[in-house]
Amino acid sequence: MSGDSMNSEKSSTATRLLIIGAPGAGKGTQAARLAEIFGIPAISTGDIFRSNIAAGTELGKKVQAIVESGSYVPDSVTNELVRDRLTESDTAAGFLLDGYPRTTDQVAELDKLLTASGLKLDAVIQLEADVDEVVTRLRARALEQGRADDTEEVLRHRQDVYAEQTAPLIDVYGSRGLVVAVDGLGAVDEVTERIVSALAAH
Ligand code: ADP
Numbered sequence: 001m002s003g004d005s006m007n008s009e010k011s012s013t014a015t016r017l018l019i020i021g022a023p024g025a026g027k028g029t030q031a032a033r034l035a036e037i038f039g040i041p042a043i044s045t046g047d048i049f050r051s052n053i054a055a056g057t058e059l060g061k062k063v064q065a066i067v068e069s070g071s072y073v074p075d076s077v078t079n080e081l082v083r084d085r086l087t088e089s090d091t092a093a094g095f096l097l098d099g100y101p102r103t104t105d106q107v108a109e110l111d112k113l114l115t116a117s118g119l120k121l122d123a124v125i126q127l128e129a130d131v132d133e134v135v136t137r138l139r140a141r142a143l144e145q146g147r148a149d150d151t152e153e154v155l156r157h158r159q160d161v162y163a164e165q166t167a168p169l170i171d172v173y174g175s176r177g178l179v180v181a182v183d184g185l186g187a188v189d190e191v192t193e194r195i196v197s198a199l200a201a202h
Contacts, residue, residue, distance in 0.1 A: 014094035015040055016119065017199075018101070020169060021127030023158045024134035024141075025184045026191065030127060031098035033192045041090045044098040045078055048085070050147075068148045070158040072102060072165065079109040086113060094122075102166045107173075123202050124173040125195055129184040131159065 015038045019027045028044060035042035049067050052060035059081070063073045072078075082100050085091075101107045114120060135155060142150030149158065173179050180198045184191055 014092065014119075015096075016094045016114075016121050017096045017123055017125060018121060018173070019096060019098050019125040019127060020166065020173075021184060022129060022131070022134055022162050022167075023155070024138040025127045025129040026137070026188070027098050027127055029188055030125075030184075030192060030195060031096055033188075034125075034195060035096050037192075037196060038094065038096070040094040040096055041088075042096045042098055043082070043085055043100070045073075045081065045100045045102075046098075048081060049073065068154070070149055070154040070161065072161060075103055075105040075109070078102075079106060082106075082110070083113060101169060104169065104172065107169060121173075121178055123180050123199055124170075124178045125199070126170055126179050126181040127184040127191075127195075128181060133185060134159075 017034070017038075017040075019031050019034070021027045028047070031042040031044060046067075049060075049063050053064045053067065054060070059077075063077065066073050078100065082097070086095065097110075101110050138150055138155050139152075141147065142155075148154075170179060180195075180202045182191070182194050182198050186194075
C-alpha cells in the first residue's frame with residue numbers, strides 16, 4: 001500500500017473503529033480478531049507503551065512508572081504517539097483503535113486529526129462486562145503474563161480511573177449515534193460474532 005494514508009478516495013471503503021471497555025473486558029482479544037476480519041490494523045496504545053517499556057526506549061522510560069501504577073499517561077504523550085501512528089500507510093484501509101481515546105482531551109485530539117483529513121469514525125464498540133467477572137479475568141492474566149500493571153491494588157485503581165475518565169466517553173460518542181454496545185461475557189468466538197453482527201446492523 002502507498003503512503004497516502006489519509007487519501008480521501010480510499011476513505012469511502014475504509015473502516016474506522018474504536019473499541020472501549022473497562023480493563024479486563026477483553027478489548028485486546030477482540031481487537032486482534034476484528035482487525036483480521038476487517039483487514040485493518042489494531043492499534044493498542046497500551047501495547048505500544050508496554051513494548052516501549054520492555055525495549056527500554058526513551059518513551060518507555062518516560063511512561064513506565066505511570067503505566068505500572070495504573071494511572072493514565074499524560075494526554076500530550078499519548079496524543080503524539082497516536083498522531084504519528086495514524087500517518088503510517090497501513091491505516092489507509094482504516095484502523096481499530098484499542099485503548100484510545102481514553103479522556104475527553106484525547107477525543108478532541110482524535111476529532112481534530114480526523115477532521116483535518118476529512119475522515120469519519122464508523123462506529124465505537126462498547127464492550128460491556130460485569131466488574132466481578134473482569135477482576136477474575138485480570139487476576140488470571142496477571143498470573144499468566146506477569147503484567148506489572150495487573151496487581152490487585154493497581155487493578156482496583158485502573159477500574160476507578162476507567163470509571164472516572166473513560167466511561168464518560170460512551171455518552172460523548174453516544175450523542176453522535178456511534179456507539180454499538182455488545183455484551184463481552186461468553187466465549188471469545190461468540191463475542192466476536194456478536195460484535196460483527198452488531199456492526200452490520202449499525
Ligand atoms: P487494558 O486493555 O487492560 O484496559 P491497556 O493495555 O489498554 O489496558 O493500557 C494499559 C495502560 O497503558 C493504562 O493503564 C495506561 O497507563 C496506559 N495507557 C494506554 N492507553 C492510554 C491512553 N489512551 N491514555 C493514557 N494512558 C494510556
